[in-house]
Amino acid sequence: MHEEPILKMKSISKKFGSVQALYQVDFELYPNEILGLLGDNGAGKSTLIKIISGVFTQDEGEIFIHGKSVTISDPAGAKELGIETVYQDLALATKLNIAENIFLGREKMKKFLKTPIQVLDKKKMETETRPLLERLRIALDPKLKVGTLSGGQRQATAIAKSVFWEAKIIIMDEPTAALGVAETAKVRQIILDLKKHGASVILISHNLEDVFSVADRAIVLRGGMRVGDRIIKNTTRDEIVKLMVSGEQKQENNNVQLNNVTS
Numbered sequence: 001m002h003e004e005p006i007l008k009m010k011s012i013s014k015k016f017g018s019v020q021a022l023y024q025v026d027f028e029l030y031p032n033e034i035l036g037l038l039g040d041n042g043a044g045k046s047t048l049i050k051i052i053s054g055v056f057t058q059d060e061g062e063i064f065i066h067g068k069s070v071t072i073s074d075p076a077g078a079k080e081l082g083i084e085t086v087y088q089d090l091a092l093a094t095k096l097n098i099a100e101n102i103f104l105g106r107e108k109m110k111k112f113l114k115t116p117i118q119v120l121d122k123k124k125m126e127t128e129t130r131p132l133l134e135r136l137r138i139a140l141d142p143k144l145k146v147g148t149l150s151g152g153q154r155q156a157t158a159i160a161k162s163v164f165w166e167a168k169i170i171i172m173d174e175p176t177a178a179l180g181v182a183e184t185a186k187v188r189q190i191i192l193d194l195k196k197h198g199a200s201v202i203l204i205s206h207n208l209e210d211v212f213s214v215a216d217r218a219i220v221l222r223g224g225m226r227v228g229d230r231i232i233k234n235t236t237r238d239e240i241v242k243l244m245v246s247g248e249q250k251q252e253n254n255n256v257q258l259n260n261v262t263s
């Protein structure tokens with residue numbers, strides 16, 4: 001791919017005490033791309049996405065959005081840049097309905113003329129949520145309480161929320177963990193729909209089938225370093241597993257850092 005990345009990270013390093021969680025990691029995400037971020041436990045995946053989503057700040061390295069250098073100092077700053085993260089715990093309010101969750105923190109209020117009274121405009125929130133769910137082919141009534149939904153339906157709600165707020169970059173942390181076969185298939189379809197609607201997705205998953213069924217490309221981390229970058233249609237599950245387990249000993253053409261970096 002030769003177009004400009006929507007997100008580019010250059011030589012990102014992060015230490016926690018004496019633990020080098022990331023070391024000079026380069027990372028790029030292209031417009032309209034689904035990118036799998038893979039690696040064994042402790043490889044540095046969560047640290048990297050937390051830097052992108054403003055939870056952590058890198059010790060070294062630079063981040064560019066559409067070629068422009070940016071500082072992402074907190075999660076609100078990431079949202080302003082169009083970056084939304086769907087964490088494993090989904091951060092939904094189970095006692096509220098789907099529409100109220102979509103608008104959580106950014107509620108629509110009814111205003112009464114000549115009084116300071118404001119109440120939630122539930123009808124408006126539901127009316128705006130309905131076409132959103134239809135667009136993503138999520139067959140759910142916006143009035144359903146999130147507490148009554150299955151794991152897959154909750155995942156769909158969390159994804160719909162990020163779409164509603166026009167995220168350009170959607171980060172998903174293990175979206176199919178703990179889902180059954182049918183629900184996993186539905187979540188994969190929603191991820192493909194996100195791409196159809198113009199978003200770029202970073203997908204962290206231990207499930208290689210997720211990555212092979214939806215992703216265009218995969219970046220592999222190992223021991224805090226980037227050890228592989230593969231176009232999915234040109235690689236195999238075996239090759240990816242080998243990269244995750246032992247990295248690779250030949251220099252790639254895209255600045256992959258090897259374990260024995262000499263600086």
Ligand SMILES: Nc1ncnc2c1ncn2[C@@H]1O[C@H](COP(=O)(O)OP(=O)(O)OP(=O)(O)O)[C@@H](O)[C@H]1O
Binds near residue numbers: 020021039042045046
């Ligand atoms: N807040 C923290 N404090 C101290 N060490 C941390 C912290 N977060 C991560 N680490 C360490 O940084 C390294 C990378 O961890 P990270 O969670 O990014 O890996 P991961 O690839 O997401 O792993 P997993 O798949 O197990 O979630 C690990 O050695 C981990 O113990």
